[in-house]
Amino acid sequence: xxxxxxxxxxxxxxxxxxxxxxxxxxxxxxxxxxxxxxxxxxxxxxxxxxxxxxxxxxxxxxxxxxxxxxxxxxxxxxxxxxxxxxxxxxxxxxxxxxxxxxxxxxxxxxxxxxxxxxxxxxxxxxxxxxxxxxxxxxxxxxxxxxxxxxxxxxxxxxxxxxxxxxxxxxxxxxxxxxxxxxxxxxxxxxxxxxxxxxxxxxxxxxxxxxxxxxxxxxxxxxxxxxxxxxxxxxxxxxxxxxxxxxxxxxxxxxxxx
Amino acid sequence: xxxxxxxxxxxxxxxxxxxxxxxxxxxxxxxxxxxxxxxxxxxxxxxxxxxxxxxxxxxxxxxxxxxxxxxxxxxxxxxxxxxxxxxxxxxxxxxxxxxxxxxxxxxxxxxxxxxxxxxxxxxxxxxxxxxxxxxxxxxxxxx
Numbered sequence: 001x002x003x004x005x006x007x008x009x010x011x012x013x014x015x016x017x018x019x020x021x022x023x024x025x026x027x028x029x030x031x032x033x034x035x036x037x038x039x040x041x042x043x044x045x046x047x048x049x050x051x052x053x054x055x056x057x058x059x060x061x062x063x064x065x066x067x068x069x070x071x072x073x074x075x076x077x078x079x080x081x082x083x084x085x086x087x088x089x090x091x092x093x094x095x096x097x098x099x100x101x102x103x104x105x106x107x108x109x110x111x112x113x114x115x116x117x118x119x120x121x122x123x124x125x126x127x128x129x130x131x132x133x134x135x136x137x138x139x140x141x142x143x144x145x146x147x148x149x150x151x152x153x154x155x156x157x158x159x160x161x162x163x164x165x166x167x168x169x170x171x172x173x174x175x176x177x178x179x180x181x182x183x184x185x186x187x188x189x190x191x192x193x194x195x196x197x198x199x200x201x202x203x204x205x206x207x208x209x210x211x212x213x214x215x216x217x218x219x220x221x222x223x224x225x226x227x228x229x230x231x232x233x234x235x236x237x238x239x240x241x242x243x244x245x246x247x248x249x250x251x252x253x254x255x256x257x
Numbered sequence: 258x259x260x261x262x263x264x265x266x267x268x269x270x271x272x273x274x275x276x277x278x279x280x281x282x283x284x285x286x287x288x289x290x291x292x293x294x295x296x297x298x299x300x301x302x303x304x305x306x307x308x309x310x311x312x313x314x315x316x317x318x319x320x321x322x323x324x325x326x327x328x329x330x331x332x333x334x335x336x337x338x339x340x341x342x343x344x345x346x347x348x349x350x351x352x353x354x355x356x357x358x359x360x361x362x363x364x365x366x367x368x369x370x371x372x373x374x375x376x377x378x379x380x381x382x383x384x385x386x387x388x389x390x391x392x393x394x395x396x397x398x399x400x
Contacts, residue, residue, distance in 0.1 A: 100376075219375065219376075220382065220383060221383075222383065222387050223383060227359065227360065228376065228379070228380050228383065228384075229331055229357075229360040229377075229380060230361065233376070234375050234379075237375055245374055245378055248339070248374075249371070249374050249378070251339075252339045252342040252378075253341075253342045253346070254343065254346055254370070254371075254374070
């Protein structure tokens with residue numbers, strides 16, 4: 001854990017937050033909003049998230065709640081900035097200081113037995129190979145309450161199957177056979193490269209999973225098929241980039257500041 | 258009940274094969290409705306004015322009673338020479354807001370353009386560079 005070398009070897013790693021305060025504030029805000037959407041019974045945050053299925057929402061109601069919270073995160077919170085502040089050193093070790101972050105917040109609420117799961121897939125090359133996904137559980141995840149992830153070698157082997165003409169099912173089966181179900185505590189995040197195969201099993205545990213996922217990349221690194229500015233916002237700039245952009249703006253015909 | 262804000266829209270004719278005008282109208286109309294407005298008129302640049310923005314700058318000089326101009330996408334202000342900052346600056350200086358529907362980006366003042374410039378410039382750099390991919394062959398050789 002917490003090893004950039006492991007990230008390079010496997011394509012993913014679990015990192016602990018450098019600073020819990022932004023993460024705690026983010027989770028507290030999500031909790032405060034979420035409990036207004038159900039007949040709240042007074043549980044503390046961890047129990048509220050873990051036992052959310054006890055509120056008995058059907059799939060349409062659950063999605064309405066999820067979308068309401070996503071709207072709240074996008075409109076009222078600085079989700080990408082808060083996660084960046086919590087994991088700043090690790091994110092910048094991978095990507096440098098000139099960062100863009102996903103505009104919208106992705107929130108997954110996966111109650112036990114929910115059949116709407118994310119299938120085995122790779123984010124890249126549809127997304128860029130040069131963006132990192134930061135997967136942040138809001139309460140501890142383990143077993144099938146979690147997501148499963150492959151590593152570089154196994155993903156590469158599965159990709160070779162498709163390149164050899166085998167069907168997508170063979171790719172999925174190869175990944176799922178030896179994938180790891182992540183055990184991630186609140187306060188940690190799984191970082192993974194876009195090309196790494198991953199997915200979610202049916203949650204067969206007795207607790208609901210709440211997780212955020214957020215994508216970061218270097219402003220100047222290659223993009224995938226997503227438009228740059230319809231998916232990302234600039235998050236941080238190095239002093240050098242600020243100087244460079246200052247001159248460029250003038251050279252392109254803009255006004256001096 | 259107050260009248261909704263009026264906007265001029267400007268379609269992108271260079272991508273009409275993948276995003277036909279009818280689709281661009283829908284995307285722009287949806288975006289404008291979220292601004293609390295409506296499109297009162299639409300236009301396009303000609304094949305010869307895409308980099309100079311003569312059509313839309315000419316419209317701005319007529320001082321139309323609209324809140325701003327809504328373009329289909331940012332790429333309308335990018336070319337191999339870089340982002341078309343002068344044209345954006347001129348529209349803002351004339352008192353109009355400038356919007357891009359695909360990216361859901363709104364520029365309401367020069368300060369917004371200053372803040373957005375790094376993204377705009379990075380797009381100009383990376384789209385030009387990545388289109389050829391030659392730079393990537395050089396990177397691979399170094400691995």
